[in-house]
Amino acid sequence: MEKHDVVVVGGGVVGCTILHELTKHGYRSILCEKNPELVSEASSGNSGITTTGYDVDEPIELQLLQKARKLNEETYQKYNIPYRKSGAHLVAWTQDELDRLQSVIDKAHEVGVHDLYQLSKEKLRQREPHLSHDALGAVFIPGEMPVDSWLMPITLAHDALLRGAKILRNCKITNGYRTSNDDWILMTTTGPIRTAVVINCAGLYGDNVENINQSSPFQIKPRKGQYVVFERCADEVLNTAIFPFPTKITRGVLLFPSVYGHIVAGPTAEEQDSRSDRSTNPSTIDELTDYARKVLPALKHRKVIATYAGLRPGTNSKDYHIISNTERSWITVGGIRSTGVSASLAIAQHVREELLNKFHLKPSNQEERSFDASRQRVKPSFRVLPSGHVEMNGYKYKITHPLSRLGLLAKHKL
Template sequence: MAQSHSPPSETFDIAVVGGGVVGCAMARRFTLEGARVVLLEKAVDVLAGASKGNSAILHTGFDAPPGSLEQRCIAEGHAEFLEIRDALKLPLLQSGAIVAAWTPEEQDKLESLMEQAHANGIEDVQPLTAAAILAEEPNLASRVKGGFRVPREALIDPWSTPHAYLLQALTNGAAVWRGCEVTDGMFDGAEWVLETTQGSLRASSVINCAGLYGDILDQRLLGETFYSIRPRKGQFLVFDKAAARLVSSIVLPVPTEKTKGIVVCRTIYGNVLVGPTAEDQESRTDSSTDRDTLVQLHRKGAEILPALAEVPVTAAYAGLRPASEQKDYRIHERPERNYISVGGIRSTGLSSALGVARHVFERHRGFGHRFAALERPLQAPACGGLSEYDPRNWQEAANGGIVCHCELVTRREIEQVLSGPLPPHSLAGLKRRTRVTMGRCQGFYCMGTLARMTEGAFDVPLASVVDEPGNPDE
């Protein structure tokens, strides 16, 4: 439940505003460096904004603008993810990617894209002829012209990954206030007093990781902003698990100036994903899908992987990317006010979050604050085996039986999450922790059992909630 907090007697070193993947990584980094951290999230659960809907690819940054902040953060984030994944038990499907050209014009761009990859330190890209691509991926459309392989692109879990970051921060002393919107604040020359919907708090520094609302938070706290968020919607189709046998690599298009384009890939949950679109809009909350766009996505998926035309669609969803007026990340510090704004972290935020957190920590060191890094940080409890390609809880003894049969989620998994250190306060939060209601029936068969199991746990009782059909994130 969202809880009221009275003003603490102590002052936090760092207030991280925003509980998306970047905010979770930020809380972890500053906590491990010895800071007393509080993460403030206005929704009842973390990952409720831009981070709830993405393609879940661990990018290498091969196609990022060379020398950009985005490219550096992706490279550092990718490397750190590989360093910590075993300790945090993070799923990873090392599938590799194929950048495929489908027209002569796209084929002409392949050489410059490989040169860009080399400039970004990705030396292991490998050119592929059309015949070589079809030998690796025989179910792709035969009209493919050529491409290249990026071996270290991979698939990860977009939800248990940031949860693991935040749980490690909590285990090592951080605090999380959910249902807690920052409405105002004042800096007195030494520390901030933040006014929130859960009361006041004091913090020496503020790190703005508010994503889609980052520019608005800047205005509230600083009276000015360094960028403007221009929400970009990306719609996705999720195909039934039978489609997973049709493709093994991440199939990437030749990117444009605006977007990475339509991707076809497996998910860590055993489905196949097609998307995203790139639709600029004014609304920061409208993550609806529309039939015409989904029909076009279905057609595009079948053009790339023809057998998809015969596979049922399990779900459709949309995510909003916090794009800005410039392509690169928009990270600005105001050392005289102990404030750093982390904006414009677009579609690569899942890959770069750990790198962004390292970058921001180093910038914050320039403020003159010094912490004593934890010598032996504690590991967080495992988030649970959500990957279809790793052992699952239903395969173990004494699991309490299966509750969600589509996704094979057990009673024990649900109970452990509900009683754990970051219990979800909504069905969407529970879904992102366990996979419940994500499958073919979208919760039709398990909703009654879930309502009984979560009685008293959610801000809005599940018995009174009617999910939007086909949307796995609401």
């Protein structure tokens, strides 16, 4: 049986990014995704905004977001991932919120985000002339960036494929055991797989996969977020994302331009037991629509063209669960909630550093390790198909994220 350096369990944004990082540095890697398509679960229903972590308190999440700030834009540029450097305004709608704007800036400075600044009501109106007159002021956060959060992990996974990684779809991990020489044999619906290290990135099912290794230290508590998507009109009525003051539970409902120019309102934050129910509720959709039109009255005569819901893999802890178990040859990457897109590149680097420094696992693909950046390599390029797929170098990937599907298919028709 062929032995791999690592098996990555889960083909969401974090799993795809880790696969790319490890393959790029010479690890013989294989990704197992239980669904027919990559990016089919939590990662197919997010907001698609890269955040700086200006308001994050959790230490592991914050550390990785800090590390990711530089990585994100560099990667988007390198791989031609669509993104907008639009920034965001955290808006004060009451006098109490207006009085707290300086505390937002102070908090951001504490976590290393120094380019925020406060705007008066008048300055805010100049920047966002269509915003409700009820806005009293804002803090501008330049580093918040909408991105195509489906195309990013797909592009990185495909690049890993070109570099020699294996990607198995319809491959569900059902069980596993350690061998006498401490390898893992994972039992899957496509047959057994042998590996030196397992990396659990199973998202909404992360605790179930974790139980193969040990009693899971966390329990997934799905949190649904519903969204409303308005027609493409951002160039006319909205320049930046509009953030509310966050609560202890959620960042609140955002109003933001997608990378393709649609205006989106969401997400809600609804605890539920189901890990698969992504239905939308008509009354909730009406509330989101009303909220969006209240914040941005120019939307009054703009059409709602789509709704969707995503599930975030919340746990009993607000922080990430990133655990390196060297004795069991297992790395856990769980509880990556709403900042998965933002932190994924840094998470991937962290996992690679753990493999090298704690597990002392050296990459076995010496050819890939010695890859010279000047050497010619086929770069991922894509074309959008009317069927709702993207084709890259002969491989087809179904567009699973509603915002990506709307935007890419609109570009295809143009």
